Amino acid sequence: MSDIFEQIFQIGFFTAMVRVATPLLLATLGEMFSERSGVLNLGIEGIMLLAAMTGFSAGYFSGSLWLGIVVAAMTGIVFGALMGLLTVTLGLSQHVSGLGVTLLCSGLAFFGYRLVFGQPSQPPNVAAFESAPVPLLSELPVLGPILFDHVTLVYLAFLLVPVAAFVLYRTPWGLNLRTVGENPHAAASAGVSVAWKRYQALMISGALFGIGGAYFSLAQFNAFTFGVISGRGWVCIALVVLGRWDPWRCAFAALLFGAVDALQLRLQSSGVIDLPFQVFLLLPFLITVVAMALVARNARAPAALLLPYRKEER
């Protein structure tokens, strides 16, 4: 047994944990913003998939991976705004609207990919983002390789955590956003436009879903496949609950999930446990459900989550 532990919990494991957690962290922070404003954004899975496709295509044809990231973010903003049109302006069911956006985006991703690339025998690929070690810091023992030897997007994602916390808790914009999610009537009487705030939050969430999705096709892998997201977006909905709608705790939840994911990858490749590899693939989803069962009772969602806001109703 101790052999297994030695094989698994090496520095490489923690490096993988940070790498795997990054796209989930981006998407989880995005979902946190939209839920803090009072809108559950179930478009997450589809937006991530579509942005993984558009981002990859842009990177492939322009040769610039960063342009791919920008296109992915724009894709997310567009469909975040669509989500706003449905749930904020029209006040439709957030559950069904989100599922609709996910189904639409997934369809568009498959359709668009086939339209652009046809059915090649070899899937097209790009030279993915390369690791950009931070000078000096990456030389540190243990912490260096774990924290400071990654692609740039990883640093940006983790830098986003304090930024998000600052914006949410220390700025008038963040205060207004939280009020809109807790008590939209109070926010409206203080002169805040509830609708515009929710649009902003949804577009931010879309952008972060988009970047998270493109991380898969441009950094983690170097190609787009139909199964590139396969449930990772849905997991982020759970991570927001586990992270109690707080940027720091969300980051912790994403890292925890990253650890589970990295662990199953290592168990898979170590061959120590002789089981079909799908057993390891299901582990992260099973553990997420168990974790939800443990914390959900005490979770307190933003009070106005799922409730459409109409001016005349009090």
Place this chain on the structure above:
Amino acid sequence: MQFRLETRVRSPAWMNLVLPVAAVSITLVICSGLIAAAGADVFAAYGALFKGAFGNRFNFIETLVKAAPLIFTGLAVAVAFRAKFWNIGAEGQLLAGAMAAAFIGAREGLPAWSLVPLMIAGGAAAGGIWASVPALLKVRFKVDDVVATLMLNFVMFYGMMALLSGPWKDSLSGYPDSPDIRMDAEFPILLEPTRLHLGVLLAGVGALLVWLLMTRTTFGFAIRAVGENARAAAHGGIPVNRVVFFTAVLSGGLAGLAGVGEVAGLHFQVMATLSPGYGYTGIVIAMLARLNPIGVIPSAIFFAAIATGAETMSRATGVPVFFADVIQGASLICMLVALLFTQYRVRVQTLARNA
């Protein structure tokens, strides 16, 4: 002159027909842009789609065969959403039912006559049990039903694939497939030499039974009461948690039957590609039917037609077959928007001139 929005208390019955038709028509118009983007002629493409779905007796029957699992998943979602139990897990429950059916259907020890009834009962039970997990998590631990049902879809799919590549793999096959069920376990064909099997008939009967259950029984009444206002229902003496739990089990059982039909009537085994997202399509179908069990039938036939027709269209015009997936998402959104007309009416009024 001025337009004013008024809230409606009740929506007239004709809307149940007009709204989905309008939503679908608008979807088809919007999505014709994609056909043009693929460089095909819009009318030729839709013509090929229609021909592929309904053009001759064979194609029409294939569409009906495809509609069978969709009717069941549509019913599963319609029942669950009525109680506001957000069951996005019909996909996993379908697989549970399919696995139970494939397991029972391959048992050599069972008498031949018992196989089909046992597969139906076992498949429904498996789907129901799998759905009871998120239901318990919701009523006992307050776990969000959307998250739990979605996660469990992946647990079920990977679990199934693990079994299929390990202990349950057909030793004669090079792929991760289960062994075939016995000949006696196959659903009878209703119309030789087509693939129209017993499962298609069961789906139709199922829709009728669910309709009776929802409109003519106290359980159906309780489901609707809980969905409309859980607090009022509890006040009226309805055991809300128990109703939610059994609604979920019923919903899962219906989804399980979708899996039974696919195994016993069509594939005779389980494999990775058994369900191309029938559980998720069920959501679109149920919403287009306005959660009405009878409405699920035409709604399911429509999406089955899009799926079979899209393949013909793709072969004839080169428009990617995933056109069908876009249609699903777009029609769900259009239907949602159309439903606004059940809540509001547009009044045109002429203002009296101000002095």
